[in-house]
Amino acid sequence: MSDLWTSEEIATATGGTASAPFTVSGVAFDSREVTGGDLFVAMKGEATDGHRFLDKAFDQGAAGAITSQPVDRPHVLVKDSAAALEALGRASRKRMAGKVIGVTGSVGKTGTKEALFHALDRATPGSVHRSVKSYNNHVGVPLSLSRMPRDCDFGVFEMGMNHAGELSALTRLVRPHAAIVTAIAPAHIEFFGTEAAIAEAKGEIFEGLEPGGTAIIPYDSPHVATLYNKAERYAGRILTFGLGAGADVRACEAVPAPGGGTLVTAALPGAEICFTISAPGEHWVSNALAILAAVEAVGGDLGIAGLALAELPGLPGRGERRRVPAGGGEALLIDESYNANPLSMAATLKQLGREQAERRIAVLGGMRELGERSVELHEGLVGPLTAGRVDYAILVGDEMTPLARRLDGVVAFDHVADAEAAITLLQAQVRAGDAILIKGSNGIGLSRLVATFQQTMSWPAATGKDTD
Template identity: 55%
Template sequence: MCRSAGGVTALWTSSALAASMQGQASGDFTVNGVAFDSREIGPGDLFLALKGEHSDGHLFVDQAFAAGAAGAIVSEPVDGPHILVSDTTVALNLLAKASRDRTASKIIGVTGSVGKTGTKDALFAALDRCSLGHAHRSVKSYNNHVGVPLSLSRMAKSADYGIFEMGMNHAGELAELTQLVRPDVAVITTIGPAHIGNFVHGEEGIADAKAEIFEGLTADGTAIIPFDNPHYQRLKAAAGRYCQNIVSFGFGVDADVRAIDVVPAPQGGSLVTAKIRDKSLCYTIAEPGKHWVSNSLAILAAVDAAGGDLACAGLALAELGGIEGRGKRHRISLADGGIFQLIDESYNANPVSMQATLQQMALTDPAGKKIAILGAMGELGDGSRAFHEALAKDIIGAKLSSVILVGDDMRHTVSKLQQALDHNLEISHVDNASEALTEVAKKISDGDILLVKGSNYLGLGSVVSSLVSGEY
């Protein structure tokens, strides 16, 4: 819903929808939300009947209306309130553009090889706090050619801030998305070998593709880039073609936003003293790991560039909870009365995030054993073997008692671990998530800590769900 002088107003009216989409309204109606999945429709929502390669949303229009949809966007006439358009996918993009055109809010775009979703959600927490509930964000990982325009279409005209995650696995994708978002502030968290198999020029190609986010910056926009990354100068040069305001963040002494001091927090996480250009801030980060310290510096740089309150941002960082599939922690009871801790990193994995997560595991000191279920890393191309072999060093460094490696590419990691002599590590190799669950059920006991991390295609989230529900 949107704020108005009289209280609240609808997100979209049928006349505004028809005008933005160049469509024809069947009659007058208003909507308070937008969705393209009929299973996510709630009372008062707008249903977008998108056509894909394997499905057609028009088959679910009746289901959407039964769930309470107030209207639908369709390319075929239907019973019920609707906007008739020639192409519903084009209509979604037009609606996103109209949403961006009508708002005066500060817009922040976030991309990077690692940390996009966590950074986006933390930025939302910081800016929602200082705007007293008037910030908007893309939910889940809605960061592609459908998720980004959908997230824009859901933004209230009266929002003070909008934070949008933008992803890519091929060159040219971000160039399209950033023209829709038109960020006032564009953040790149880091550059690493995620999706490197899709880039002929390796990490430099990834850096160039991520830098496409700067192409959509508004006239007085700000680019925020990682100072400590090997591709910093490349990113800086790319940003300089589209804006004059470039802010670096990191641990180096010449970074514009940098960590001056970092110490472990008593309850986990980190206590940080940071310099934000001509200001300083002491704050706590609830999430553990050096990578989260780096993320927090990018967040503070973005909040400052967007005119937000840095003190509010510091408080928000102290209260962050883990995200499902991206660091959320669970305390799980065992049948015999014991308790173990599970770290859910099951959503995705690449060499950078694997290394950061395992380095954090090395600092963990549970009462029991340290166990990890690690899934293969996808989209690494010809370098897949080398990346999986290199993972062995980080696994040994994490001082695990046991590791369960999942997927065909992990055979390279197994081979390297078996060649190494400087560890007392129990190694298992399984083909899939179901076998990993069976294996870990034999090993887990009271006081243990279990890490689950791997590329999403392996479905390791099912292992987490089974363990959390006790169905194993």
């Protein structure tokens, strides 16, 4: 593995003092994720102190550490380890000579980030860096930046927020050449009050654009004007994407593709491209258009990007599709267990309604951080459930009580307290030919349902992969 950082570079970037010369090939702040050659950043948090895990990190192969107290290991001593990680991320961005893309949005940002990585990496294998998992906050973004190889051609970074001002700080670290807002939905509305306020906060991603950078915004969003007005203040160029005829990057035609997914003919300002996206659903057509806009903005290869979109792997928790042995045959399980808000619930239920299945089952966990609108927005899922032709639903958690009251007599359902009860119920209900959607906020714990099946059954990956 090539050297990512030398101890001298780390000390220079962070204003710290190196105890001895060393080099590292990776960066981690969780001792459980440390692998050979890593730099371990020992940070003090509210619940624990990373310095307690230094021995574990070095036992697992750490080559050095950033610490805020002297230790008997190779390290760079700093005043504040968290501030040092941010400084290291800033230094990494400064030395990177390639193009950087930032991604945010209420829904779809992780899937879009992953798909954008594949679209660029297929043309230039090994030269694209991106955030791993959903590392998109004040710690995850500096970590992802600090892991970026010094010689990569492209960097793709996901940025999230649940309060105003957070994206403003993150985007100034990332300094993107192109910045995408995927969509606006009432996610985290508890902290904002209105969708308009969420749109204003998401628009902060444009504040960090490099001079002449491109803002990429959803044309079909009711908040397009808010985003456009924000972008005009910071972007050298604005590209809208969507299904509407006025979008700069638009789907002229989108039809179901043989074997799953969607066949799309897209028009860009200077090109037209026909491609297949493996992930089914209108929301993924929208994501794909944003991806093409970003590829075009940073000078990537549109044709190869189209090929990559046809080969996207599914993401666990965000639409991964697998075949579950059931009743002497198979059932399709769609894993959307990582996150949920009203917009993503509606999109995935709509796609469930298009699945060819004997029965359509929806296991839905509560949507969190909806504040005063929680009752209203959960009740509002009646329409998407019926539009999704759901035959049977399992509602999980107290947040689903308003929906349970409205759903009686409309769709067959059971309402249970937690994920464990849902596991027992689903295991008893699954039949061959079922299509099962599992979706809820991460805190509900529906990933445990998926894990239970993974531990007890051997699943081949399903065709027609999907991510969210």
